[in-house]
Amino acid sequence: MKLNQKIGRTVGFLLLLIMVLGIPSVTLRGLSTSMVVSPTFLNEVFQNALQMRIAILLDILASTLWLIIAIILFPTIKKYKNSFALWFLGVWLVQFSVIIFSNISHLSLLSLSNVFVATEGTGTEFFSILGQLKIEEYFWAHFMSLMLYAAAAFCLYYFLFQTRLVPRFLSVWGMVAISLVFIASWLNIFDINPSFYLYSQNGIHMIAFIGWLIAKGFNTGETISKTK
Numbered sequence: 001m002k003l004n005q006k007i008g009r010t011v012g013f014l015l016l017l018i019m020v021l022g023i024p025s026v027t028l029r030g031l032s033t034s035m036v037v038s039p040t041f042l043n044e045v046f047q048n049a050l051q052m053r054i055a056i057l058l059d060i061l062a063s064t065l066w067l068i069i070a071i072i073l074f075p076t077i078k079k080y081k082n083s084f085a086l087w088f089l090g091v092w093l094v095q096f097s098v099i100i101f102s103n104i105s106h107l108s109l110l111s112l113s114n115v116f117v118a119t120e121g122t123g124t125e126f127f128s129i130l131g132q133l134k135i136e137e138y139f140w141a142h143f144m145s146l147m148l149y150a151a152a153a154f155c156l157y158y159f160l161f162q163t164r165l166v167p168r169f170l171s172v173w174g175m176v177a178i179s180l181v182f183i184a185s186w187l188n189i190f191d192i193n194p195s196f197y198l199y200s201q202n203g204i205h206m207i208a209f210i211g212w213l214i215a216k217g218f219n220t221g222e223t224i225s226k227t228k
Contacts, residue, residue: 004165005217007076014069018062019206025058031106033139036132039124041187045131053110056103063099067092070152071228077159088155095148102141110136139156143185165218170209177205 028051035041045052070092078085086172112134116127161171183200 001142004076005220007072008165008213008217010072011069012210014065014072014215015206015210018065019203019210021058021062021065025055025062026057028052028058029055029106031109031135031138033135036128036135041127041132042113042116042127045109046117049110049113052106056106058193059099066149067096073156080159080163084159086161088152091148091152091155091199095145095152098141098145098148099133102138102145104132105141109138138203140189142159143188146185147182150178150185151180154182166209166212166216170205170212173205174209 030048030052032089035044038044070089073084074089077088109131112127112131119127156169157174157178160166161168161175180198180201184194187194
């Protein structure tokens with residue numbers, strides 16, 4: 001029973017670390033589709049290359065921690081349902097792959113900015129088109145990774161709801177919050193700009209969820225019933 005509590009607290013601390021890494025990763029990245037309004041926006045990318053590289057590193061580290069959480073939870077979820085555990089881990093693996101691809105796109109944008117500066121801005125229109133495509137490529141991969149993240153997180157909250165390893169209101173809240181992230185990401189795919197609240201409300205839930213896990217861990221009084 002104490003093992004469940006220990007696993008829960010470990011997951012809580014890892015989630016806290018993900019948040020600590022994620023906030024500067026977003027602020028330092030500095031990418032925006034509005035950047036391409038300026039024909040020399042690649043100069044801005046070049047000037048901020050170091051902080052963008054730091055953002056890439058932090059993003060990959062945070063995604064790696066999510067994968068570690070999935071691996072830690074895999075044996076526990078497997079006790080509930082083997083196929084469900086395999087699906088859960090598989091989605092996180094695919095999500096991690098998409099994160100790597102999105103960051104490769106960002107790195108190639110940095111390389112493009114180096115070439116642009118080295119050529120002293122000649123062929124500005126050509127470089128601007130390539131840069132815009134690289135930014136769009138990054139954001140499409142980003143939204144795809146968010147949808148995969150939402151699908152995997154929904155599986156986690158569903159598992160926690162079924163097993164009562166955390167209070168059910170936290171699991172239900174999590175399923176609702178992450179569903180809004182999934183919907184918002186699809187809206188972006190269809191070029192509809194959703195309210196930022198659809199994303200930010202998930203952060204509010206995560207703070208409460210992390211706080212519970214660090215303080216209480218998983219409920220030690222619950223047992224996991226295996227299903228077919």
